Amino acid sequence: MVICCAAVNCSNRQGKGEKRAVSFHRFPLKDSKRLIQWLKAVQRDNWTPTKYSFLCSEHFTKDSFSKRLEDQHRLLKPTAVPSIFHLTEKKRGAGGHGRTRRKDASKATGGVRGHSTAATGRGAGWSPSSSGNPMAKPESRRLKRAALQGEAAPRAAREAASQEQAQQALERTPGDGRATTVAGSQGKAEVSAADAGKESPTSSVEGAVADKSGISVEDFTPPGSGACKFIGSLHSYSFSSKHARERPSVPREPIDRKRPKRDVEPSCSGSSLGPDKGLAQSPPGSSLTATPQKPSQSPSAPPADVTPKPATEAVQSQHSDASPMSINEVILSASGACKLIDSLHSYCFSSRQNKSQVCCLREQVEKKNGELKSLRQRVSRSDSQVRKLQEKLDELRRVSVPCPSGLLSPSREPPKMNPVVEPLSWMLGTWLSDPPGAGTYPTLQPFQYLEEVHISHVGQPMLNFSFNSFHPDTRKPMHRECGFIRLKPDTNKVAFVSAQNTGVVEVEEGEVNGQELCIASHSIARISFAKEPHVEQITRKFRLNSEGKLEQTVSMATTTQPMTQHLHVTYKKVTP
Numbered sequence: 001m002v003i004c005c006a007a008v009n010c011s012n013r014q015g016k017g018e019k020r021a022v023s024f025h026r027f028p029l030k031d032s033k034r035l036i037q038w039l040k041a042v043q044r045d046n047w048t049p050t051k052y053s054f055l056c057s058e059h060f061t062k063d064s065f066s067k068r069l070e071d072q073h074r075l076l077k078p079t080a081v082p083s084i085f086h087l088t089e090k091k092r093g094a095g096g097h098g099r100t101r102r103k104d105a106s107k108a109t110g111g112v113r114g115h116s117t118a119a120t121g122r123g124a125g126w127s128p129s130s131s132g133n134p135m136a137k138p139e140s141r142r143l144k145r146a147a148l149q150g151e152a153a154p155r156a157a158r159e160a161a162s163q164e165q166a167q168q169a170l171e172r173t174p175g176d177g178r179a180t181t182v183a184g185s186q187g188k189a190e191v192s193a194a195d196a197g198k199e200s201p202t203s204s205v206e207g208a209v210a211d212k213s214g215i216s217v218e219d220f221t222p223p224g225s226g227a228c229k230f231i232g233s234l235h236s237y238s239f240s241s242k243h244a245r246e247r248p249s250v251p252r253e254p255i256d257r258k259r260p261k262r263d264v265e266p267s268c269s270g271s272s273l274g275p276d277k278g279l280a281q282s283p284p285g286s287s288l289t290a291t292p293q294k295p296s297q298s299p300s301a302p303p304a305d306v307t308p309k310p311a312t313e314a315v316q317s318q319h320s321d322a323s324p325m326s327i328n329e330v331i332l333s334a335s336g337a338c339k340l341i342d343s344l345h346s347y348c349f350s351s352r353q354n355k356s357q358v359c360c361l362r363e364q365v366e367k368k369n370g371e372l373k374s375l376r377q378r379v380s381r382s383d384s385q386v387r388k389l390q391e392k393l394d395e396l397r398r399v400s401v402p403c404p405s406g407l408l409s410p411s412r413e414p415p416k417m418n419p420v421v422e423p424l425s426w427m428l429g430t431w432l433s434d435p436p437g438a439g440t441y442p443t444l445q446p447f448q449y450l451e452e453v454h455i456s457h458v459g460q461p462m463l464n465f466s467f468n469s470f471h472p473d474t475r476k477p478m479h480r481e482c483g484f485i486r487l488k489p490d491t492n493k494v495a496f497v498s499a500q501n502t503g504v505v506e507v508e509e510g511e512v513n514g515q516e517l518c519i520a521s522h523s524i525a526r527i528s529f530a531k532e533p534h535v536e537q538i539t540r541k542f543r544l545n546s547e548g549k550l551e552q553t554v555s556m557a558t559t560t561q562p563m564t565q566h567l568h569v570t571y572k573k574v575t576p
C-alpha cells in the first residue's frame, strides 16, 4: 500500500522525493478529542479517516516534532495538531497541472506564531467582503479574541498598518484566507479550522453557512450525522442563552483592566462569535469588543471607511452604546458551554467509531458461532463413537471375565483349582469357534455356526461349561447347553452332565486320556413336547490339537437316523 497524505491539495506520498524528507503520521483515531482537532484542520468534506490515513509532516510546524535524528523518522509529539494547509489549488498556467501553491499561512501573517500581530491585523483589515466569507469566520474570531486577550489595544492601533498587510496576505489566499495561525496572550498558537472548499469564494461571501458556533458542521461531520448537527446547534444556543442570561450582571468595564489575559479556548475559539452575530462584521477596531446581540450595528459599516481605532477605545464605545457585557465576558461565559459541547462532538465521533467496532465484533461473533456449531457437531459425532466403544468394551469384559459373580472372589483372585479336575485343566478357558463350526446330518442341509465356549472352575472338583452357538450371519442365538464335567477321584473316568435349550438333558460318560476326552451318552431325557425326531444316542470327542486349539466332534443317532456326525468345530482360546 502506498502511503499518501490525506490533506487537501497535498500530493505527497511515500517514496516520492528525497527519502525521509517527508514523514507520514497516522490520524489519532483513539484520541477522539485530538482527532477532531485534526479533522478540523484538515477540512475534508464527507471524509472519515481510517487507520490507513496519514498526514505528511509538511502540515505540522517544526515544534510539533520532538526529535529528528539523521537516521530516524520524525517523531510527532503526542499533542501535535496539524496547522499548515493549502486548501485551494492554483494552477500555474493555462492547462497546467501545477502543484498546489504551498503557502504557509503563518508565514503569510508574518510567520509569527503566538503574536497578536496577525490577529490584530485581521481585525484591522476586516471588511464585509471578508467577513461574509464563512471560511474566514472562525479565523476572524480567533484573531479578534487573541487580540482582545493577548495584546493591548493601543498596540493594535500602532500596528494597524502592518496588520493590514497581514490581512491582505491572508486574503491573498484565494477565496478564503483560511490557513493561518492565531495566538493568545501566552504565546500559544492555534490553527484555524475553517471550512474548506465547499463554496467558491464569491458565493461564500453571501452564503455564509457556518453555524453560530463558528464550527461549520460540515467541518468534520459526515453527511447525515444528525447528532453532530444538533450538537453544533447547541453552540449557538449556549452562546446566546449564556449571553442573555449573564448580560445584566456583567459590569460594564473594559476587559483589559479587570480581566486577566487568557488563552484562546482551544476547542471553541472563534466558535462563539460569528459575522452573523455582529462581531465579525464590526469595524476593525470594534472587532475587539463587539456585542454579539447587536447585529444591527455592524453589517452595514463600510470597511473602506473604517479607520482602525485603539482597541480600548472601541471597547468603551461599544459597551457604553450597546451592551453592558464585554466580549471577554461573552467568551468566558460561553467557553464552558462550548467545552461541554465540544466534548459531545467527541462523543459523537467516538460513538461512530464504536458503531463500526460493533459491526466488526458482530462479524466476529457470527464467525465464532459458525465455528462453535461445527465443533458441536464434531463433539456429537465423538460422543456416539465413545458410546459404541463403551458398548464394545462392556461386551469384551463380559466375555473375558470367567467368573462374573463377585461373590466368589471379592479379592478378584482366581479360585485355586481343585486337583481332582487337574486332568481336564487343558479344557479350561474361553474359546471361540475358529473357523466357524460345520453342521451336517443326513436329513439336513450342511450349515455353519459360530460358537462361544466357557469352561471354568470355582475351586470345586468339577468344571463348569457353557456352549452357545450363533447364526454366522445374523448372530442370532441357536443351540445352547450348559452343565458340569466331573472326574471320578483318582481315576480318568469323566461324567458330562448337560442341559440343552432344545429340552434335552443328558449324561455322557467316558475317559480322559492326556488332552483328549471321549464320552458317550449314558442317559437322555427330554421334555414331553420336544421336537421330533428325538435324539437317542450322542457321542462327543474333545481334544487339544497340536496348534493349541480345542476341537469338538458330535455325532448322534435319532429315531430316524443311525449314528452320524452332526457337528465339527475348532476353537481358539481367547483367554490365557
Ligand code: HEM
Pocket: 439, 441, 443, 444, 447, 449, 469, 470, 478, 479, 504, 532, 533, 534, 535, 538, 554, 556, 558, 560, 561, 566, 567
Ligand atoms: C449335542 C448337541 C445336539 C444335539 C443332541 C442335537 C440334536 C439335533 C436333532 C435331533 C436334530 C433333528 C435332526 C433331524 O431333523 O433329522 C437337530 C437338528 C438341527 N441341529 Fe442339532 N443337536 C445338537 C447340537 C447342535 C448344535 C450345537 C447346533 C448348532 C447350531 C445344531 C444345529 C442344528 C440344526 C440347524 C438343525 C436343523 C434344524 C432344526 O431341526 O432345528 N445342533 N439337532
